[in-house]
Amino acid sequence: MADAALRLKTLVEQLLQAPLPVRVRAWDGSEAGPPGAPVLVVHNRRALRRLLWKPGELGLARAWVAGDLGVDGDLYTVLDLLAGLIWERGDDARTLAQALRDPDVRAAVRGLAKLAGPFPPPPPPREEVRQGLRGHLHTRHSDKRAVSHHYDVGNDFYEIVLGPSMVYSCAYWDSPEGTLEDAQRDKLELVCRKLGLKPGQRLLDVGCGWGSMALHAAREHDVSVVGITLSEEQATCARKRVADEGLADRVEIRVQDYRDVADGPYDAISSIGMAEHVGAERYLEYARDLYSLLRPGGRLLNHQIARRPQRDESSYAVDAFIDAYVFPGGELAPLGTTVTQLERAGFEVRDVESLREHYALTLRRWVANLEAGWARAQHLTGVGRARVWRLYMAASALAFESNRIGVNQVLAVRTPDSGASGMPSRSRIWN
Structure with a gap:
C-alpha cells in the first residue's frame, strides 16, 4: 500500500481520538506526522497485528521486543510523548469496551x-x-522461578548494565555529575549508618544480589554478614567476590528463602530492592519473619519501590509489560501500606526517606551503560532480552521522574518492651 504511514497515522488518531505526538515511518518507507518529531518506526504489519490482538501496553511491548517496532531518535522523548496514550489511559477490558x-x-x-x-x-x-x-x-517454588527469570540471565550481562559496583538498586547521588560507582558506595554506606552497624554485630542481608552490601558491611564496618538470594547465578558471583576479598570468615552467601532463615537473632537486617517480590498477600508474613529474626533493639532497613495510591486498591500488580517480561509476580504497594504492615508486625518505624529522583538518575546511567555495551549485551542475552531491558529501564526512569512511582528507605526498630529503642536522640545523624 502506497503511503502506509499516512493511512496508519490517520487510523491511529481516529482510534485514540487524539493527535499522534510522534512521527510514523511505515514498512514501505513512507512517513507522516509532526515534522522534526522523533520517529516511531513500524517495521512490518506484524506490529499492527500484535497491537490489535493485545491492545495497550502488552501489545506494544511484544512488538518492541520482537523488533517489529523501533525508534529513530531519543527513546526517552518518544516514551515521554506516548506516556499519555499508553500509561495514563489504561488498557483493561472495561476501558476497551467503553x-x-x-x-x-x-x-x-x-x-x-x-x-x-x-x-x-x-x-x-x-x-x-x-x-x-x-x-x-508467592510460594517458595514460584518465587524462585520468578527470581530466576529476572536474575539468572548472566552475570556478565548485569556487569555491563550495573558497572563494577554490581548493585541493582538506586544509588545515592551527591551530584548528578558524580560516578555511578561512588553513588552506589554512598548508598551502601548510608544503609550501614542507618542500621548503626558496629564491629562484631551480625547482619542479615535479604536479597543480597551479587554481594555488594554484604561485602561493604563486612569490610567497612567489621560485621559478620549472612546474605541470602534465590538466584544461583547471583550466589555464585557473590561467593567468588567474597573469596577474592578475603572475607570468607565474615560473609556467608546462601541460596535461601527468607522464610527459611532460622539462625537468628541478628543485630540488623537490610532488605534492599527485594520486598517488591514478596507480594501483598505475603507481606505481613515477610515483616513478621524479619521481626522475629531481630534481637530486641535490632534495626531493619527496608528499601522498596512504591507506587502512588490509586482509586482502585484491589491489586498491587506491576504493569503488564513488566509482569510479562521483567518481574513476573512483582507488586508495588503505596508507601503507607508498607509502613502499616511493618507496624502490624511489631516494628516501630523511625524514619522514612524518599530517594525517587536518585532512582531516575541511576536508571539513566544504567541505560547509558547498556547502550555503550549494546553489541556485547545482545551477544550475551540475545537481541530480544537486550531490547526488554532498554525499554524497561528507560520507561522506569521516566516513571520515577514523573512521580508515577517512587522508592523509599524505611528504617524500623524492634523496640524492646522497656521502650528504649536505642535510636539517636537527633534524627538523620547518618546524613
Whole structure:
C-alpha cells in the first residue's frame, strides 16, 4: 500500500481520538506526522497485528521486543510523548469496551485490521514468561522461578548494565555529575549508618544480589554478614567476590528463602530492592519473619519501590509489560501500606526517606551503560532480552521522574518492651 504511514497515522488518531505526538515511518518507507518529531518506526504489519490482538501496553511491548517496532531518535522523548496514550489511559477490558461503543473507534479498528493483514498475530516473543508464572501466589517454588527469570540471565550481562559496583538498586547521588560507582558506595554506606552497624554485630542481608552490601558491611564496618538470594547465578558471583576479598570468615552467601532463615537473632537486617517480590498477600508474613529474626533493639532497613495510591486498591500488580517480561509476580504497594504492615508486625518505624529522583538518575546511567555495551549485551542475552531491558529501564526512569512511582528507605526498630529503642536522640545523624 502506497503511503502506509499516512493511512496508519490517520487510523491511529481516529482510534485514540487524539493527535499522534510522534512521527510514523511505515514498512514501505513512507512517513507522516509532526515534522522534526522523533520517529516511531513500524517495521512490518506484524506490529499492527500484535497491537490489535493485545491492545495497550502488552501489545506494544511484544512488538518492541520482537523488533517489529523501533525508534529513530531519543527513546526517552518518544516514551515521554506516548506516556499519555499508553500509561495514563489504561488498557483493561472495561476501558476497551467503553471505547468500542464509539462508531468512529470501531471504524478505525476495522481499518487497522485491513491494513494489518491476515490474523492471528505471531506468538509472543520467547522472552515473555508463561502466564502461569505471572500473578502467582508467592510460594517458595514460584518465587524462585520468578527470581530466576529476572536474575539468572548472566552475570556478565548485569556487569555491563550495573558497572563494577554490581548493585541493582538506586544509588545515592551527591551530584548528578558524580560516578555511578561512588553513588552506589554512598548508598551502601548510608544503609550501614542507618542500621548503626558496629564491629562484631551480625547482619542479615535479604536479597543480597551479587554481594555488594554484604561485602561493604563486612569490610567497612567489621560485621559478620549472612546474605541470602534465590538466584544461583547471583550466589555464585557473590561467593567468588567474597573469596577474592578475603572475607570468607565474615560473609556467608546462601541460596535461601527468607522464610527459611532460622539462625537468628541478628543485630540488623537490610532488605534492599527485594520486598517488591514478596507480594501483598505475603507481606505481613515477610515483616513478621524479619521481626522475629531481630534481637530486641535490632534495626531493619527496608528499601522498596512504591507506587502512588490509586482509586482502585484491589491489586498491587506491576504493569503488564513488566509482569510479562521483567518481574513476573512483582507488586508495588503505596508507601503507607508498607509502613502499616511493618507496624502490624511489631516494628516501630523511625524514619522514612524518599530517594525517587536518585532512582531516575541511576536508571539513566544504567541505560547509558547498556547502550555503550549494546553489541556485547545482545551477544550475551540475545537481541530480544537486550531490547526488554532498554525499554524497561528507560520507561522506569521516566516513571520515577514523573512521580508515577517512587522508592523509599524505611528504617524500623524492634523496640524492646522497656521502650528504649536505642535510636539517636537527633534524627538523620547518618546524613
